[in-house]
Amino acid sequence: MGKYILAVNAGSSSVKVTFYTCENPPQAIADAQISGITAPPPTFKYQHGKTKVKEELEEELGTPQDAFKYLLQRCFKDPELSEVASEHDLAYICHRIVHGGEYHEAVEINDDTLHHLEKLEDLAPLHNFSALEIVRLCKKELPSVKSITCFDSAFHQTLPDCVKTYPINQEIAKANGLRKYGFHGISYSFILRSVAQFLGKPQEQTNVIAMHIGSGASMCAIKDGKSVDTTMGLTPLSGLPGATRSGDIDPSLVFHYTSDAGKLSPASTKEMHISTAEEILNKKSGWKALTGTTDFAQIAVEKFPSEAHKLAFDIVVDRMLGYIGNYYLKLGGEVDALVFAGGIGEKSALLRQVLVEKSQCLGFAIEAKANEQGPEDDEVVKDISPASSNGPRVLICQTNEQFEMAYSTMQSCS
Numbered sequence: 001m002g003k004y005i006l007a008v009n010a011g012s013s014s015v016k017v018t019f020y021t022c023e024n025p026p027q028a029i030a031d032a033q034i035s036g037i038t039a040p041p042p043t044f045k046y047q048h049g050k051t052k053v054k055e056e057l058e059e060e061l062g063t064p065q066d067a068f069k070y071l072l073q074r075c076f077k078d079p080e081l082s083e084v085a086s087e088h089d090l091a092y093i094c095h096r097i098v099h100g101g102e103y104h105e106a107v108e109i110n111d112d113t114l115h116h117l118e119k120l121e122d123l124a125p126l127h128n129f130s131a132l133e134i135v136r137l138c139k140k141e142l143p144s145v146k147s148i149t150c151f152d153s154a155f156h157q158t159l160p161d162c163v164k165t166y167p168i169n170q171e172i173a174k175a176n177g178l179r180k181y182g183f184h185g186i187s188y189s190f191i192l193r194s195v196a197q198f199l200g201k202p203q204e205q206t207n208v209i210a211m212h213i214g215s216g217a218s219m220c221a222i223k224d225g226k227s228v229d230t231t232m233g234l235t236p237l238s239g240l241p242g243a244t245r246s247g248d249i250d251p252s253l254v255f256h257y258t259s260d261a262g263k264l265s266p267a268s269t270k271e272m273h274i275s276t277a278e279e280i281l282n283k284k285s286g287w288k289a290l291t292g293t294t295d296f297a298q299i300a301v302e303k304f305p306s307e308a309h310k311l312a313f314d315i316v317v318d319r320m321l322g323y324i325g326n327y328y329l330k331l332g333g334e335v336d337a338l339v340f341a342g343g344i345g346e347k348s349a350l351l352r353q354v355l356v357e358k359s360q361c362l363g364f365a366i367e368a369k370a371n372e373q374g375p376e377d378d379e380v381v382k383d384i385s386p387a388s389s390n391g392p393r394v395l396i397c398q399t400n401e402q403f404e405m406a407y408s409t410m411q412s413c414s
């Protein structure tokens with residue numbers, strides 16, 4: 001059996017892979033990612049020891065599977081990364097699967113679990129399809145390596161009934177698994193452990209409002225270390241807007257959008273049963289639909305390039321602010337910290353500044369310079385609230401879904 005773990009994180013706009021040692025805690029040895037899959041040209045980033053590479057790729061990498069194959073080949077062929085040159089150097093591959101249905105924890109892939117996950121694909125075709133394509137590819141091309149699937153939804157199995165139940169016919173809801181599941185849970189699990197450690201509190205006594213804001217964006221109310229509410233629902237479409245996702249809308253909008261919105265999408269294949277409405281609300285909405293860009297760095301700037309950019313920014317702020325108020329109440333005002341994470345949460349000082357200013361009445365405050373500087377590369381949690389603040393802390397957490405998957409694999413397999 002090989003000595004290393006490969007953690008694969010197929011997100012909506014990027015595929016990130018990290019190789020770790022099989023230690024407790026795992027140590028990262030190399031990190032590679034392709035971002036901008038939805039906004040070509042794709043960018044390749046690679047880090048191994050002191051080597052750092054960033055390139056714009058000429059290759060067309062239209063799907064997460066293509067991006068994964070490319071990343072694996074580049075890493076296996078790098079003479080400087082001789083530790084991992086083939087499948088025989090790997091003990092485990094951990095895959096991030098967004099929708100895990102009723103699974104409470106990570107599972108090893110065998111014929112039974114793969115079959116079960118394939119049945120879930122219908123509930124989350126837009127998200128699970130690509131990740132499962134990567135699982136199937138690994139099973140075929142790297143057959144000696146154990147595949148472990150970690151689920152974004154598992155962290156939210158603690159949601160109370162009144163939060164996870166949609167007020168619809170319950171027989172139909174139960175038969176079809178129609179409830180709030182919630183996602184980004186691998187990230188929230190990393191955030192909870194890191195923030196509790198930073199605050200010097202046991203996880204079971206930690207209350208936070210956590211925000212994972214990337215191309216897909218969500219928030220989570222964590223009470224006594226458990227998810228008690230989160231913004232995403234049956235699928236990652238609900239709640240906050242994302243790069244190409246609408247977030248919450250009146251469901252009736254679908255029937256007024258175009259006459260064929262309810263029909264199967266022409267882009268759907270025989271494996272992916274998605275309607276035109278799902279395709280539009282997931283892939284052709286969000287800030288891309290408002291501004292033309294999926295890159296929030298071009299939107300969150302002091303001088304907005306256009307009225308449309310300003311509107312997109314204001315919408316994101318408005319929706320996030322609504323959930324900060326909502327979750328503050330759900331935590332009974334006992335909030336240890338407001339935590340910014342995800343590509344945008346970690347990098348956009350402007351978004352943090354505006355949101356915290358608008359949440360001042362709840363006791364949140366930030367120190368302008370610390371906010372502007374953001375965290376150092378290796379700083380997992382940074383406190384950006386003023387030292388004098390008696391209110392809840394405002395923190396940036398550089399979340400790490402790949403680490404969380406390798407960590408939980410080592411916890412359960414060693």
Ligand SMILES: Nc1ncnc2c1ncn2[C@@H]1O[C@H](COP(=O)(O)OP(=O)(O)O)[C@@H](O)[C@H]1O
Pocket residue numbers: 011012013014213214215216243294295296297298300342343344347348349
């Ligand atoms: N300095 C920045 N300011 C605002 N947004 C940024 C900045 N740098 C990166 N981003 C945004 O972060 C997002 C990607 O976040 P990430 O969590 O990595 O995405 P994914 O959902 O693919 O995992 C992109 O929208 C990117 O534009």
Ligand SMILES: CC(=O)OP(=O)(O)O
Pocket residue numbers: 010011012013098152183184214215216217236
């Ligand atoms: C659940 C989800 O939306 O994931 P991502 O943000 O990585 O697209």
Ligand SMILES: [Mg+2]
Pocket residue numbers: 011012214215216
């Ligand atoms: Mg992500």
